[in-house]
Amino acid sequence: MCERGEIVTTARLRRSGVSGQALRQMVDAGTIHRARRGVYTTPATCPAIxxxxxxxxxxxxxxxxxxxxxxxxxxxxxxxxxxxxxxxxxxxxxxxxxxxxxxxxxxxxxxxxxxxxxxxxxxxxxxxxxxxxxxxxxxxxxxxxxxxxxxxxxxxxxxxxxxxxxxxDDADSGLESLLRWRLRRHGLRVRTQRSIASVGVVDALIGDRLLVETDGVEGHNSAPHRHKDLVRDAHAALWGYMTLRFDYAMVVHDWELVEAAILGALRTLGGARP
Known part of the structure; x- marks a missing residue:
């Protein structure tokens, strides 16, 4: 018997030792749901499955x-x-x-x-x-x-x-992957999950001095997390880095603005080595 929400068949249940009578009792009790003949789902199964x-x-x-x-x-x-x-x-x-x-x-x-x-x-x-x-x-x-x-x-x-x-295999989120894929045509050096002195691990380092953070987690909107982000950005500036922050909606749906901001920042910093 499965322990997580998924699809199970009568044959699989029988191999697990569930008899026909026991299966009917499970359906009646709601501990398993009949999807169609010979196929069942557990209560934890998501609507899509x-x-x-x-x-x-x-x-x-x-x-x-x-x-x-x-x-x-x-x-x-x-x-x-x-x-x-x-x-x-x-x-x-x-x-x-x-x-x-x-x-x-x-x-x-x-x-x-x-x-x-x-x-x-x-x-x-x-x-x-x-x-x-x-x-x-x-x-x-x-x-x-x-x-x-x-x-x-x-x-x-x-x-x-x-x-x-x-x-x-070094990206830590889908936004980091998408960022690197969409920037590929510019021939930029984009490194993800890089450790920066006094800043910590950043989502992406473009060239030598541009840090890009893709804030896809809602927790970034909380006051403590926002303060932590500001402190990180200040330390980055102290060491000569510029930080740009984009959320999910910007990276996915407003890419032209994100791309223009990154290229503009690189011009300000004096370019980036491919």
Whole structure:
């Protein structure tokens, strides 16, 4: 029996020692929910995973990435479902689920695609920026192997290959990854999670003296955290650094302003070595 919210099948429950009578009692007691015939979810299962269980197929793409704890840029939305040849859709057409049909092997309804397959689905579904963010998250969390990267390269086009070449494992958030991806065309040296004397670890160091902080956590709005940020910025200035701060909305939705501010700051500082 699973201990976290997920999809389970009758076969899996039987292998765990749950009899038919015990399963019916669990459904009646609400300790397990029937999604469709032979497929169940636990009370802790999130709405997106429940929708996948009811739809048919398996969790896929962005929904699978979030389920594994990987960073994503897009907010939670329609559930993404991985479908293979011969599988049946149980939802009515127009249910809102996003289907991903590919040549992967069929499997248990509760199975999650491999991380390389999830990345491939994300690239095809929502594009290279989301792909790059999830890829760097997978690298950071040691959730993709060299074999997995080779699998992706065999299925890549020029854009995906550029992302695979640029990706590293040192970013600490999706915003840091997106910042570096969007700045790549300027040939700048962008280092993430760098330790600066008297300042601490910063999100990004561009060139030699520009610090960029991507404040994606709501706690930055609190008075104590705001004071701490101001002290850090003052120490940075004391040592000859300039600090720019951007929140999630600016990096994701107002990139032209963020880009212009970074390039303007670099001109003020006298440029940056590529």
């Amino acid at each position: 429940r929708a996948v269980a009811a739809h048919g197929g398996r969790v896929g793409c962005l929904t699978a990435a979030r389920h594994l704890g990987l960073w994503t840029l897009s907010p939670p939305g329609a559930p993404h479902v991985w479908m293979c040849d011969g599988q049946r859709r149980y939802h009515d057409t127009g249910c809102g689920c996003v289907e991903h049909w590919d040549d992967g092997p069929r499997g248990d309804a509760g199975a999650t695609p491999s991380v390389p397959r999830i990345l491939c689905q994300i690239f095809r579904c929502v594009g290279v920026e989301e792909f790059f963010v999830v890829l760097e998250s997978a690298l950071r969390q040691r959730m993709i192997t060299e074999e997995g990267l080779r699998w992706l390269r065999k299925r890549s086009n020029a854009v995906m290959r550029e992302a695979l070449t640029l990706a590293r």
